[in-house]
Amino acid sequence: MPVSTDVIGTELPPLTMTIDPGRVRFFAKAIGETLPDGIDPAKIPVPPTFLFAIELDQPDPFAWLTALGIDLALILHGSQRFIYHSTAAAGDTLVARPRIVDVYSKKNGALEFIVKQTSVTRADGTPVADLISTLVVRHPETAQ
Template sequence: MIDRNIIGMAFPPFAITAEAGQLRFFAKAIGETDPVYFDESAARDAGHPTLPLPPTFLFSLELARPPSNWREEAGIELARVLHGEQSFTYRRMAHAGDTLHFDSRVTDVYEKKGGALEFVVMETRVTNQRSEHVADIRKVLVHRNG
């Protein structure tokens, strides 16, 4: 059983800079073909100061969060976890060279199927180096109980 006391738990905020090489690699990996994600001249011609972040790239940046043992402390066994859901609400564009700040917390824990499945909802607010609201990320982890 997942400890419900983790609801409201905030993770230490962290910041990471979006690097142009990473953006190009990610865009290629997701099959993006728009040149604004690869060519800085094309990005500027489209009105961007430099390469924009490809869709869902924030998920990759969030994976750089420093490790923590919060899951174990909450009773979550990593071998029983599935990635259940991910959503992004974009507020403004982010670009190569931006330093993005991630502030995350657990907002809910609930169960289904008589406790066979437990769900952990996490929400992250992303801001840039100017404290401008870039995006909100919501993800749901599914924990299969034995």
């Protein structure tokens, strides 16, 4: 079932996360990034792609897709872009405000693209980053 372009502009519920230093260390280690010696554990800089985890840190991070009637088995992660405004650090409280900014199809509807932009700010409203992700919904019944 195609996703209606009427969802463009839909704001999803905001998410708030206080960045835990241990979690930042674990993430940095997982991606092979080394942290400077002697840094205050409460102020570890957040690796740039860590911000992607904010939206995944909820009980059902894909509920918005199922609410649109999308079968999660047909989803592919198409792309992820980051536009940085400032560096976040452990201890910062960040607020993510996602919204759907585009829906379009290709290959006569066999592939549908949903573009979501998430503005990440500190609790005081200071911009940190904009995350732009594109999800691809396959419609195998439409493929030719």
